Amino acid sequence: MTAALIFEQVLNGLQFGLTLFLMAAGLTLVFGVMGLINLAHGSLYMVGAFCCAWITQQTGSFWLGLGGGVLGAAAAGALIEMLVIRRLYDRDHLDQVLATFALILIFSEGTRMVFGSMPLYLNIPAALGGTMALPGVEAYPVYRLFIILAALAVALLLYLLISKTRLGMRIRAGESDREMIAALGVDIKTLYTIVFALGAAIAGLSGALVGALRSVQVGMGEPVLILAFVVIVIGGIGSIKGALIGSILIGLVDTLGRIFLPVILKFFMENASANSIGAALSSMLIYLMMAGILAVKPKGLFNATN
Amino acid sequence: MKKLVSAGVAALLCCTAGVAQAEVKIGMITTLSGGGSTLGIDVRDGFELALKQAGASDVKLLVEDDARKPDVAKKLADKFIQKDKVDILTGIIWSNLAMAVVPAATRKGTLYISPNAGPSALAGKACHENYFNVAWQNDNLHEAMGSHANKAGYKKTFILAPNYPAGTDALKGFKRMYQGELTGELFTKLGQDDYAAEIAQIRASGADSVFFFLPGGMGIAFMKQYAQSGVDVPVMGPAFSFSQDILPAIGDAALGVANSSQWGKDIESEVNAKFVKGFKEAYGRLPSLYASQGYDAANLILSAMEKADVSDKDDFRAALKEADFASVRGDFKFGNNNHPIQDIYVREVVKEDGQITNKIVGVAIKGHQDAYASKCRMK
Numbered sequence: 001m002t003a004a005l006i007f008e009q010v011l012n013g014l015q016f017g018l019t020l021f022l023m024a025a026g027l028t029l030v031f032g033v034m035g036l037i038n039l040a041h042g043s044l045y046m047v048g049a050f051c052c053a054w055i056t057q058q059t060g061s062f063w064l065g066l067g068g069g070v071l072g073a074a075a076a077g078a079l080i081e082m083l084v085i086r087r088l089y090d091r092d093h094l095d096q097v098l099a100t101f102a103l104i105l106i107f108s109e110g111t112r113m114v115f116g117s118m119p120l121y122l123n124i125p126a127a128l129g130g131t132m133a134l135p136g137v138e139a140y141p142v143y144r145l146f147i148i149l150a151a152l153a154v155a156l157l158l159y160l161l162i163s164k165t166r167l168g169m170r171i172r173a174g175e176s177d178r179e180m181i182a183a184l185g186v187d188i189k190t191l192y193t194i195v196f197a198l199g200a201a202i203a204g205l206s207g208a209l210v211g212a213l214r215s216v217q218v219g220m221g222e223p224v225l226i227l228a229f230v231v232i233v234i235g236g237i238g239s240i241k242g243a244l245i246g247s248i249l250i251g252l253v254d255t256l257g258r259i260f261l262p263v264i265l266k267f268f269m270e271n272a273s274a275n276s277i278g279a280a281l282s283s284m285l286i287y288l289m290m291a292g293i294l295a296v297k298p299k300g301l302f303n304a305t306n
Numbered sequence: 307m308k309k310l311v312s313a314g315v316a317a318l319l320c321c322t323a324g325v326a327q328a329e330v331k332i333g334m335i336t337t338l339s340g341g342g343s344t345l346g347i348d349v350r351d352g353f354e355l356a357l358k359q360a361g362a363s364d365v366k367l368l369v370e371d372d373a374r375k376p377d378v379a380k381k382l383a384d385k386f387i388q389k390d391k392v393d394i395l396t397g398i399i400w401s402n403l404a405m406a407v408v409p410a411a412t413r414k415g416t417l418y419i420s421p422n423a424g425p426s427a428l429a430g431k432a433c434h435e436n437y438f439n440v441a442w443q444n445d446n447l448h449e450a451m452g453s454h455a456n457k458a459g460y461k462k463t464f465i466l467a468p469n470y471p472a473g474t475d476a477l478k479g480f481k482r483m484y485q486g487e488l489t490g491e492l493f494t495k496l497g498q499d500d501y502a503a504e505i506a507q508i509r510a511s512g513a514d515s516v517f518f519f520l521p522g523g524m525g526i527a528f529m530k531q532y533a534q535s536g537v538d539v540p541v542m543g544p545a546f547s548f549s550q551d552i553l554p555a556i557g558d559a560a561l562g563v564a565n566s567s568q569w570g571k572d573i574e575s576e577v578n579a580k581f582v583k584g585f586k587e588a589y590g591r592l593p594s595l596y597a598s599q600g601y602d603a604a605n606l607i608l609s610a611m612e613k614a615d616v617s618d619k620d621d622f623r624a625a626l627k628e629a630d631f632a633s634v635r636g637d638f639k640f641g642n643n644n645h646p647i648q649d650i651y652v653r654e655v656v657k658e659d660g661q662i663t664n665k666i667v668g669v670a671i672k673g674h675q676d677a678y679a680s681k682c683r684m685k
Binding site (some may be wrong): 002005008009012015016019031074082108117118119120121122123124129131141143179212213214215217218219220222223225255258259262270271276277279280282283 | 339340341343344346347469472490492493494497499500502504506507509523525526530531534535536543551552554555556559591592613
């Protein structure tokens with residue numbers, strides 16, 4: 001276990017966390033601004049990945065596919081906002097959960113009807129293939145660095161959008177008082193559609209970027225969705241900053257935990273049990289951390305509403 | 307008059323050939339949605355194809371989706387047994403789900419035919435006369451790969467598998483045969499799809515080969531990330547890591563990889579040709595080993611129905627145990643613990659007519675039986 005390896009694992013944890021951030025950002029935005037629990041966020045992630053894979057297959061260009069994935073997810077988001085989500089804002093959370101869960105089933109079966117149940121082929125573009133040397137790390141995949149940079153860029157753009165622009169001001173206003181901003185003559189309906197589509201677009205971007213790294217298949221969104229919920233609960237619901245810090249925390253704890261826990265446990269017990277107990281424990285680690293953080297800060301690290 | 311007699315003879319024939327059957331009800335619990343759905347869909351499609359090809363009108367197949375969740379599988383099993391009163395259960399893909407369902411179901415007297423999961427617990431002490439595994443015991447394909455690793459001259463292998471019963475069985479199976487040294491051993495989370503941390507470990511370990519068992523989407527993710535990582539240590543695995551349902555999604559990164567399987571689409575036999583051709587025609591894709599297992603499971607049940615009535619459990623069990631059916635994999639028989647004794651092949655991933663698929667290149671172990679059979683009290 002060298003310092004270089006530890007550094008590389010920290011980088012891996014950072015990258016994993018930042019891909020989670022892309023999911024959590026949209027989720028927390030929608031939850032914070034509209035008070036809506038959107039279980040179908042994972043489906044938008046899937047839509048992004050499938051659009052990207054399909055367009056990449058048709059055109060041979062990953063970049064067109066990536067753009068298509070973002071646009072496709074945004075369009076799907078805008079569509080379901082207008083058809084379904086809009087009717088849910090005044091309902092309680094249980095109704096929202098039921099309706100958006102139904103959307104998951106519709107999206108999954110719909111995707112299966114169109115593309116079949118086999119995973120789609122999507123690989124990273126040749127320009128981003130291969131590895132490069134970093135200080136202390138002899139070879140790190142270029143594509144993973146690209147994901148880190150892309151996610152940081154999204155974080156920066158979101159920050160600028162929300163704190164520096166008129167749209168951002170309205171979003172923040174809508175977050176604190178929905179009736180008042182409507183009374184002031186802001187078209188709240190359109191605003192909500194835009195925010196929802198924005199969240200969907202980031203989810204689609206995440207799906208397309210990560211799909212090239214993992215696998216593009218029906219049901220790919222739900223495991224990520226669960227982690228994204230953990231992130232926004234830790235970070236504080238509605239807070240983009242909280243989502244960023246929370247996702248990096250989760251990424252680091254999960255990655256470092258699953259590598260180093262078995263190593264540490266080997267000092268106390270024999271190899272076989274250290275391996276299996278370490279693996280079991282590390283898969284619980286993020287939930288233990290969530291419980292710990294909520295015990296101290298029940299509203300998460302950065303609560304947006306106080 | 308002659309016509310009348312021949313009609314009478316025909317009528318007699320129809321009712322003496324085989325045993326007159328009441329309808330046999332089969333409940334299939336399998337994974338049709340979520341991450342591991344390609345496996346369940348292939349098992350179901352293979353099973354249905356066999357029924358269709360046999361023109362079996364006296365079988366009623368009920369299919370339900372367990373979404374890879376043990377609690378859902380358990381509920382479905384209860385529903386099938388209590389409400390639908392099925393004679394036979396089948397279909398479970400994942401060993402943790404099988405452990406949740408099989409012991410209770412077989413104890414209640416329902417027959418269970420496993421088309422995939424073969425956890426070690428059910429092959430040894432907890433073997434049961436109502437439980438038949440028509441695929442393999444979990445360790446089998448990994449044992450074959452362990453012995454292949456010896457032949458290939460690997461001395462320092464890094465091994466990894468998901469942390470669930472079949473994953474621990476997998477690594478145990480590999481280690482049982484492998485004689486070299488292990489440079490690392492890792493259990494990952496079931497359903498994990500980012501392996502950057504594991505691949506960094508592999509790079510740092512100085513291994514000369516990697517053995518991994520990651521079925522479904524996990525295998526796709528691992529292979530893609532492995533190819534991108536620039537680590538050039540050769541990989542190998544059981545067929546589950548390179549099955550036909552995931553190969554197209556992995557792409558060229560899988561070419562040349564060795565993997566072990568009890569079946570291959572290029573095994574030359576009449577029944578295998580009929581299966582592969584029928585599957586391609588019916589579903590428009592190449593069958594995976596999971597599909598072959600579903601197909602064999604159905605044919606095993608049909609062969610027993612020829613000989614015995616399902617309501618007479620003793621007769622029917624005896625008929626199942628004879629395994630008097632043409633398996634697509636060639637020779638097949640049950641050992642004392644109702645698990646297969648069979649040949650296991652080494653396959654290589656190749657490109658045929660632009661399609662990525664597997665080709666058999668040799669036999670890893672002949673007439674292989676699992677290591678737990680002696681712990682089973684059944685004869």
